[in-house]
Each structure stands twice: as C-alpha cells, then as structure tokens.
Amino acid sequence: MATNEISESDSDSLCSSLASLGSSMYAVPNNLLQIIFRRLSASDLCHVACCSRWLRDATNQDSLWRPLCQSRGWEHYGTTTDLAKIASYGPSKQATGATEASHCSVTFQNDRIVTDDNTAGLTSTCRWKSAYMRAYHLNRNWATNCSNVKELDINMYRPHDVFSDQAFVDGDLLAMRTSDKTVHVFDIRKDTLECVIREDAPNKRGIIKIKDGVAVVSCSSGTVRAFDARTGQMLQVMETAGQGEFISSFFDGELVIVSTYDIWRYVRRDSRYIYVWGVQDGRRRLLTMDDATEIDGWREIDYRNKLLAAAHSDNYIRVWDARSGERLHKLKCPQGAFGVKLGDNVIVGFSADQNNALMNIICIFSLDTGECQKEISFLSANTWDPYLTNSLIMIVKKGRVFNSMFAYDLRGISVTRKTLKGSILHPTYTDHDNGSKFSFSVFDEEERRYKEFIFEATPMGLLRLGAFSRDLRDVEIIWMDEIRMLRYDTRHKRLLIHHYW
CATH class of the missing domain: 2.40.128 (Lipocalin)
Structure with a gap:
C-alpha cells in the first residue's frame, strides 16, 4: 500500500536528477514517456509531477490514472459511485479508533483538485487522477476508522416496537421494518422521520428497496407497492399471480424484479415465478420463455444493469434484457446449476458435480459472447x-x-x-x-x-x-456501502451512522 501512497514528502533528489538532464528530457518522444510513466506507482507519478509544469501535464493523463484506479478496485469511484458528486457528511463528532491518526480529517479537501478557475494557470486535474485522490482519501478513512458519527434515536418514534435489521439505504434515505410490519423511512442527513409506510411487510431480507426517492415494498398479500419515500404516498400497485412466498427482489429506479414460490405447490418443479414490472406504468414485462424453462423452473436469479439472469434446474443459465424481455443467452453449465451472479462483463454460474458429491464448479462466461472463459473446481x-x-x-x-x-x-x-x-x-x-x-x-x-x-x-x-x-446483544452492523456503515444498538434502540466521506 505504501508504494501507491500519494505522498507530500520532499522530492528534491528526484527533481535534481531530472533537471540535470536539461533539454534532452524534452526530446524524449511522448509515446515513450507514456510507456515509462505506466510503470510508475501513484506516488512516483506525483513525485515526477512536482518537478516541473511540463512534467505535471505529462503525468496528468487519464490513460495513466485509470489503470491505477482499476488495479486498486477503485474504478467505480469514477463511474457508478462518483465521489465527486457525493456531498460529505461533516464536520461532526469524529469516531475515535485505536488506529486513528491525530490529524485525521474525514472531509476531502476539494481544493486539492485543480479546476479550470485556478489562479496559477495550471491544467485541470484529469478525471481519473481526481477519482484516485478521492478514493485514496476514502480508503484511508476506512482503514483508520476515521468517520463522522451520527446517532439517530429511533426509540422516540416507536417506543413500543422493535426495529428489525431489515434495512435499506439509498442516498440520504434509510428504510427499516418494525415489529408491527410497517416500514419507517428516515433522512439520515437531517435526522428526521420522513414517513411511515403502513403495509404488511414480512420479516425477510430484501423486502424493502429504495432508489431515486421511490420505495418498493413486497407485501405479505402478494402485491408489490411503490411509494414516494419522503411522503409515503402510494405510486403504484403491482400484482403477482397469487399469494406466493417472497424470495428476493431488485429495484433500480425503473424496473422492479420480484421472485416468489407458491407455498401450496412447493412439490411442483414449476412453482417458482419471476415478475418484472416498470415502476412508472406498473406494466409487467414478459420474459421470452421456452418449454424447458416453464417445466423445470429456476433456482436463483440475479439482476444488474437491466440484465436479468436465472440458473435453472435443467443446467442452463438464461439471461434476458429485462426491459424488452428478449433472451440474450442460454448458457450450458457442466453440471447441476444452482446459482448465478452478474458482474462487470461476466456471468458467473455455480454448479454441483452430479458424479462427485464433494466437487463444485464455478463457470465464468463472457457477457458479450456467452463463451465460457474459465472453469474453477473446488472441494466442499x-x-x-x-x-x-x-x-x-x-x-x-x-x-x-x-x-x-x-x-x-x-x-x-x-x-x-x-x-x-x-x-x-x-x-x-x-x-x-x-x-x-x-x-x-x-x-x-x-x-x-x-x-x-x-x-x-x-x-x-x-x-x-x-x-x-x-457483546452478545450489543451493537451490530446492519448495513454497509462505499461511504457509510450503520450499526444498530438493539438494547437502546438507536442507530449509529458512521460516515466515512
């Protein structure tokens, strides 16, 4: 980790070495410089950038910094979780951890990023260097347990009810289920109760989803209802085929995906169902099926970026465009398929070897072509x-x-x-x-x-x-995402919200 640290230490020796090269440095072809710079760590690039304005511009390239973000698993901090667009939660009472540095500052100092309006006439910090700097700061906060801590006393809202660990967070909104089967939505930035959704919500993980100010609740009656997450106003009602048992749900702000199984026909192989609706119109999207799908049913589903995947008991994984219902892939697993996960440009299937009870197989397929790129076997x-x-x-x-x-x-x-x-x-x-x-x-x-x-x-x-x-009945972690952690004190019925950004 030290090799990638963006250090502010003295770089005089490096600068002197470069300066001694004189004008010959400027004669090096730019493409050769880029090849050299690609071999440097983030810390090395920053040292080079300190030597001259020309070298600062030469190292201030997305082609150099994006691979560094990818190598640390930080690319999403410049795309899906763009830290530049997320406001900091500070300043507040700071958590005190055993490894926390005395100079810890949770809030990222935006003046470290050079923008177009700088008075020195410098070139703006490129996008992926900015993303790396923000991600490095966030990662350091997690590693040193440096956070702004907010306490939310939820006991004042429902003193006689117990809040479960069924929670979901999107932006500033937190939804939690209570023992009376209602859903409470809080604004964790303002420390306020926004609304109470009085629906019969079962005590199952995944029954509550929030995205872009819309809350989706899978109800015990078999209906799925969409609400304005701040006012509690009902926006849409989506009906399933019957009072099936809830399994899982997904919601991305546009599409609602719910899976159920029929509790009265659990011995049937086709008793599991997948439903896809548009939250705006409530209209169900039908998936392209074939006879094998309808007969054998499915064992697990996953959803990501408008793609829906299902592992079926006929040893095939099927992938659909969830918007249109068109089937994109029908992938054969080597043995009994029972699980599937969607990743960045990959589909990962999980199988059990039917000839060896101890052997299990992981298949990695290309999302573009459906080709099996790798098989991994392990014993369990x-x-x-x-x-x-x-x-x-x-x-x-x-x-x-x-x-x-x-x-x-x-x-x-x-x-x-x-x-x-x-x-x-x-x-x-x-x-x-x-x-x-x-x-x-x-x-x-x-x-x-x-x-x-x-x-x-x-x-x-x-x-x-x-x-x-x-302790056994003390504070437990009920939610984590990239920038925060929620811990629920069951004894005192309070939430401790750790903001690391």
Whole structure:
C-alpha cells in the first residue's frame, strides 16, 4: 500500500536528477514517456509531477490514472459511485479508533483538485487522477476508522416496537421494518422521520428497496407497492399471480424484479415465478420463455444493469434484457446449476458435480459472447454460499463447528492468502450494488463476544480495513456501502451512522 501512497514528502533528489538532464528530457518522444510513466506507482507519478509544469501535464493523463484506479478496485469511484458528486457528511463528532491518526480529517479537501478557475494557470486535474485522490482519501478513512458519527434515536418514534435489521439505504434515505410490519423511512442527513409506510411487510431480507426517492415494498398479500419515500404516498400497485412466498427482489429506479414460490405447490418443479414490472406504468414485462424453462423452473436469479439472469434446474443459465424481455443467452453449465451472479462483463454460474458429491464448479462466461472463459473446481463437503463483488468471487463454506471463506479473481486464480475462519462467519452484504465493503462476524466463545471484521473486495484479493468488538446483544452492523456503515444498538434502540466521506 505504501508504494501507491500519494505522498507530500520532499522530492528534491528526484527533481535534481531530472533537471540535470536539461533539454534532452524534452526530446524524449511522448509515446515513450507514456510507456515509462505506466510503470510508475501513484506516488512516483506525483513525485515526477512536482518537478516541473511540463512534467505535471505529462503525468496528468487519464490513460495513466485509470489503470491505477482499476488495479486498486477503485474504478467505480469514477463511474457508478462518483465521489465527486457525493456531498460529505461533516464536520461532526469524529469516531475515535485505536488506529486513528491525530490529524485525521474525514472531509476531502476539494481544493486539492485543480479546476479550470485556478489562479496559477495550471491544467485541470484529469478525471481519473481526481477519482484516485478521492478514493485514496476514502480508503484511508476506512482503514483508520476515521468517520463522522451520527446517532439517530429511533426509540422516540416507536417506543413500543422493535426495529428489525431489515434495512435499506439509498442516498440520504434509510428504510427499516418494525415489529408491527410497517416500514419507517428516515433522512439520515437531517435526522428526521420522513414517513411511515403502513403495509404488511414480512420479516425477510430484501423486502424493502429504495432508489431515486421511490420505495418498493413486497407485501405479505402478494402485491408489490411503490411509494414516494419522503411522503409515503402510494405510486403504484403491482400484482403477482397469487399469494406466493417472497424470495428476493431488485429495484433500480425503473424496473422492479420480484421472485416468489407458491407455498401450496412447493412439490411442483414449476412453482417458482419471476415478475418484472416498470415502476412508472406498473406494466409487467414478459420474459421470452421456452418449454424447458416453464417445466423445470429456476433456482436463483440475479439482476444488474437491466440484465436479468436465472440458473435453472435443467443446467442452463438464461439471461434476458429485462426491459424488452428478449433472451440474450442460454448458457450450458457442466453440471447441476444452482446459482448465478452478474458482474462487470461476466456471468458467473455455480454448479454441483452430479458424479462427485464433494466437487463444485464455478463457470465464468463472457457477457458479450456467452463463451465460457474459465472453469474453477473446488472441494466442499458442506453447503456454501457464493458472492460476487468488485470482480471478486467469494465462497462461504458452512461447517458444523465454524464457517470459512476463500476467494478467486475473474481469471480463476485464488487470491486468498489465508482462509478466513470463525465460529460464526457471514457477510453483512445484500446487493452487489452496495459496493466493495462488507464485514464478517466471528464469535469468540471464550470471551463471549462478537468481533466484526471489515474487508474490501479488490481485484488483488481481500483487504482488511478494521474491526469492531461487541457483546452478545450489543451493537451490530446492519448495513454497509462505499461511504457509510450503520450499526444498530438493539438494547437502546438507536442507530449509529458512521460516515466515512
């Protein structure tokens, strides 16, 4: 990590060396300079940029900084999670961690980014260098547990009800389910209760989704209802085929995807259903099906960037354009397909070897062509859960004494130096759109305490960022995304919101 740090240390020796070259430096072809600069770390590029205005401009190139962002798993900080567009939550009471530096400042200083209106006449900082600087600052805040902490006393709103850990956050809005099956929506920046959605919401993970000010709730009645997340006004009602049992849901602000199974016909192979609606018109989008799909049903679905994927019991993975319903791919898995995840330009299928009960297979397909690019085999005598985030495939094995976790990159290479193990170990993780941060909860039976380990998924593997200890019935992490962490104090019915940006 030190090799990539953007340091402000003295670079006189480097500058002197370059200056001694005189005008010969300017004779080096630009394409050769770019080849040389691509071999430098972020810290090296910053040292070079300090030497002259010409070298600053030569190193201030997106072609140099974007690969550096990609190598750290930070490319999304310049695209889907653009930190330049997210306002900081500060200044406030700062968290005090054991590793926190005394000079810690949570808020990124925007004057570090050179803009067009600078008085020195410098060229503006390029987009991907700006993204790297912001991502580095955010990553340092996580690693040093440097955050602005807000406390939200939710007990004052429902003193006789219990808030569950079924929570969802989008922007400043937080939705939580209570024991009376209603949904409360809070503004965590203003510390206010925005509305109460009085629907019969089951106590299942994923029943609440919020995007762009619209809340979608999957109700026990089998209906899916959309609401204005700030006023509670109902916007749309979407009907399923019956009072099926809820499995999962996705919502991206435009399309609602819900999966259910029929609780009265669970012995039938075709008792699982996928529904796709447009939230604006409430109209159902029909998926292109074939006989095998209708007979065999599906085992798991995933949704990302308007694409819907389903792993079917006939050992095929089907991928649709969710808007049009057109089927784009029908991918054959080598053995019994039971899981699927969508990633950046890849479809990852998970199978169990039908000839060897201990052998499991991961297939990585190209999203563009559907070609199988890599197969990974691993042994597991126990059940396991797959996860895919930030180009990292994580497998959590469930054991009788403890669970364990290991990871692969999209080339099929193991990137786990040491398998994580714990008496109780599970990721605090819902949708891959949350980002790259997640935690594992490990129970220490001797001390009778949980410990929450915070990790970041990167293309190079799992990077440990920090840890929290808690009692058996103390504060637990209920939500994490790229810029914040929510911890729920069940004893005092309060939320602790850690803002790292």
